[in-house]
Amino acid sequence: MIRPLEKGTYYTEIIAQLKKEIANGTWKLGERLPGELALAKQFNVSRSSIREALKALAYAGIVESKPGRGTFLLHVLDAPEADDFDDSAYAKLIEVRKLIEGQAAYWCVQRATPQQIQKLEAILREGEEDGDAALNVAHMKFHAAIARLADNPYLTRMIDSLNGEIKRQKEVNFKMLPREDRKEHWKVLEAIKSGDPSLARRVMVKHVEVFWKKGYKHAPATEETQEQ
Numbered sequence: 263m264i265r266p267l268e269k270g271t272y273y274t275e276i277i278a279q280l281k282k283e284i285a286n287g288t289w290k291l292g293e294r295l296p297g298e299l300a301l302a303k304q305f306n307v308s309r310s311s312i313r314e315a316l317k318a319l320a321y322a323g324i325v326e327s328k329p330g331r332g333t334f335l336l337h338v339l340d341a342p343e344a345d346d347f348d349d350s351a352y353a354k355l356i357e358v359r360k361l362i363e364g365q366a367a368y369w370c371v372q373r374a375t376p377q378q379i380q381k382l383e384a385i386l387r388e389g390e391e392d393g394d395a396a397l398n399v400a401h402m403k404f405h406a407a408i409a410r411l412a413d414n415p416y417l418t419r420m421i422d423s424l425n426g427e428i429k430r431q432k433e434v435n436f437k438m439l440p441r442e443d444r445k446e447h448w449k450v451l452e453a454i455k456s457g458d459p460s461l462a463r464r465v466m467v468k469h470v471e472v473f474w475k476k477g478y479k480h481a482p483a484t485e486e487t488q489e490q
Contacts (some may be wrong), residue, residue, distance in 0.1 A: 276305055276315040284324065285339045295325065295333045352356050355424070360467045362420055363405065367450065367466035369412035371459040378411055382451055404447055408454075408466075 280295075288294055298305070301312045316333050319325045326336045380394075385407060389400025409421045446469040453465035 276301075276307065276311060276317075277318055279305070280315065280319065281324070281339055284335060289335045291335055291338050293335050294331070295335065297332060328453050356470060358424065359470045362417065362424070363408070364467040365411045365418060366412040366421065366464040367454060367462040368412060368459040369417070369458060370408050373413045374411040376453070379451075379455060379462045382407055382454065383409075386447055386451060401447055405448075408450075419480055 283289070284309075295301070295316075298309045298312045298316070302309045305312065316325060316327065320327050320333070324335075324337045324339065325333050327333045372448060385400050387402075389397040406421075409418050412418070426469050450462070450465050450469050453462040456462070
């Protein structure tokens, strides 16, 4: 059963509830979901919030939007998939990403050659030129390349073991972020190019938090917040 949301909650909570409804069998494969207006009334939110949530689910391959016809269920979720948006589990994954990817950026500065760093820039530029789909792929490649340039096989394996969860985050969360927020990757690159490993780690940690703080209500505290 859909619960009305309190004022100020984010549309990721709408996505979480819709995913649980799908897992519970509220809609069958190929069935049309309620319209934006009906869902907006049920959730007690604006139609724009519903629209963005449905766009994110469509981007993740869960639903399909057909102009003039509505939104249809494309993929039936099981319970684990429906829990992907659980705040507590997601927060813990973000904590691990901050720790591991921050250290990867630190070692990348210390161990990568100038030529290798130039290849990082080439990855980002390629994504910028070919639209959103290519941009998302490029950003996954960017993170993977930084992990490799850290030149620590154990760290690389740790990141590889999280890739499935990280990919699920980005399949939905990345589409939610305005394009200017995606420029965070360029900030990471500039920090790496600066030659300051501590700066690179701080900027990477901040970048990872962007995906959490922009779309989720209960974001983990930043290092700056913890120090205050």
